[in-house]
Amino acid sequence: MSEMPPEEKRTPNEAWFESRWWWRVKMWLQWTSWLQYLPNLVVVLLLLVLAGIGALIGCWPIVLVDLPLVLAALLFLNLIFDVVTVRYGYHPEEPLPASLAHLDAFEIMRARVSCRSFQKRLMSEEHRQMVLSLAEQNSRPENCLSPSPIRFEYVDNPLVVWPAVGTREFLVAIAPREYHEMAVVDVGRSLQKVVIEATRQGLATCWIGPGADHKSIIKHLGARFDPEKDHIICVCAFGYRSRYIPLAIRLILKTQRHRLDVQDLFYADTGFAKPLNTNARPYRAFGRCYEVCQWSPSSYNAQPTRAVVLAENAKIQRVDFCAATHSRYYAMVALGIWLANWECGCEALGKVGRFEQLAPEMRGKEPFPDLPRYVISWVPEEIP
CATH class of the missing domain: 3.40.109.10 (NADH Oxidase)
Structure with a gap:
């Protein structure tokens, strides 16, 4: 399961809750990338139960039987479509997004939103080298606020993350194991500068904090990660936005548009x-x-x-x-x-x-x- 930063450890109540079998099932579904398809299935089953009850009581057949069955059929078809097109990637090749270089700095920062579904293609060599160069440049000591070193490691394997789908390329943000507040601030500041420029070039990005499985990340980093000296702060996925997004994630995105005044x-x-x-x-x-x-x-x-x-x-x-x-x-x-x-x-x-x-x-x-x-x-x- 995902390793939490020291001060983010669970309270006793949270620890109890997360030791229950249903939580373990939820986490298994999450880390195997099936959780985003589960809400459709749950609603389909509830609609079928409602239709069954309506058939038994024989009351309001259009409302309690016909309508639930139609909705259940539509949601089930949507579930099949999502699994085929997103989970297994069977869909027409998608075009590359256009560059946003014509926008000013403020428009670029406002245009950037978290991408929850990525195309299966890898970044072009030009885009990859741009991301790596910016990551190296912005993490240099002279460009940081803390004397504690930070770095970004590139991983081109499908790490176990949630809720984004189709993620294949990442920057893993690493700070010293010993806590330094400004080093963590440097991670956010330096990586966001990479994200802004990536957005300008038409790339999609997704910051992933508690939704990343650190064991998966450490496995792919191999010798590049020293557990005695290093600490993973977060990861950021890079790639090209896909128009194929599971329905549940679409609904999640709509709830995340709100910001404080x-x-x-x-x-x-x-x-x-x-x-x-x-x-x-x-x-x-x-x-x-x-x-x-x-x-x-x-x-x-x-x-x-x-x-x-x-x-x-x-x-x-x-x-x-x-x-x-x-x-x-x-x-x-x-x-x-x-x-x-x-x-x-x-x-x-x-x-x-x-x-x-x-x-x-x-x-x-x-x-x-x-x-x-x-x-x-x-x-x-x-x-x-």
């Missing part, structure tokens, strides 16, 4: 009592930077990141990025993704700045609460 994520004070008016001066100078952070991916779309934009004398003094939960891994990866999107947006607007961890005495008189807790600041620099 910008005013629930950005604040004008360290007490998080004053939602930021992004249309007021001087905050509006950062335009869509707030929006691309709002739509950043996070584990389960939990959005565990907040920011405080501090201004004085009609000028932005700094932006403090904070974690809204005590999670040391998933929240830090999400915060790193925010940093990458904020940085990319600022570059598009010609805003120059740097990330810096400020000591408490340098942050002003008002302290931060326990949650959201301060992590790092973006400080604007004067352009000579």
Whole structure:
């Protein structure tokens, strides 16, 4: 089963629940990639039961018998179609997606969505080399915020992941076994920069955290992974988007479109009592930077990141990025993704700045609460 980061270990109740046989069956279905087809089958069986009850009581035959049977037949046909086309890949060859190079930085970041179904073809050599080159470049020490090294290992085998289907190529994000908060932030920031450029080139991507089976990943990494020194933070799938998606995953995607309002994520004070008016001066100078952070991916779309934009004398003094939960891994990866999107947006607007961890005495008189807790600041620099 998937190895959890140390602080993400289960509570006693969760441990009890996950020791039950039905949970083990669910996990077996998940790791064998059959779980995404199960909801169709369950609904079909429930409809057949309803039709059987309707036939027995002989009441409202159109509503209780005919309609359930028609719906059951349609869902069963859809299930067969999904298994044939997605599970076993029997469908016409799909075209390669078009490049999005004509879009600006903000449109590219907004265009990027998690891909849940990939084409069976591998990336072209040009695209693969681009991804590998960017991964190596963005993980260099001089491009990271922490002195603790991170790296991305390429795997071209169908790892055991959930819920994406058809995944064949991955970057595995690895940080030191000994926990370093900013190294985990670096994983999110560095990998998101690769994702943004991949999106520009028409590639599909999918961040996978708790839905990845670490035993499967470690097996494929082989000698490239040292369990005494390395820790897998997350993986990201790369490839080409497929139009063939299981019905259950389509429905899941529709439930994941929601994001908190910008005013629930950005604040004008360290007490998080004053939602930021992004249309007021001087905050509006950062335009869509707030929006691309709002739509950043996070584990389960939990959005565990907040920011405080501090201004004085009609000028932005700094932006403090904070974690809204005590999670040391998933929240830090999400915060790193925010940093990458904020940085990319600022570059598009010609805003120059740097990330810096400020000591408490340098942050002003008002302290931060326990949650959201301060992590790092973006400080604007004067352009000579």
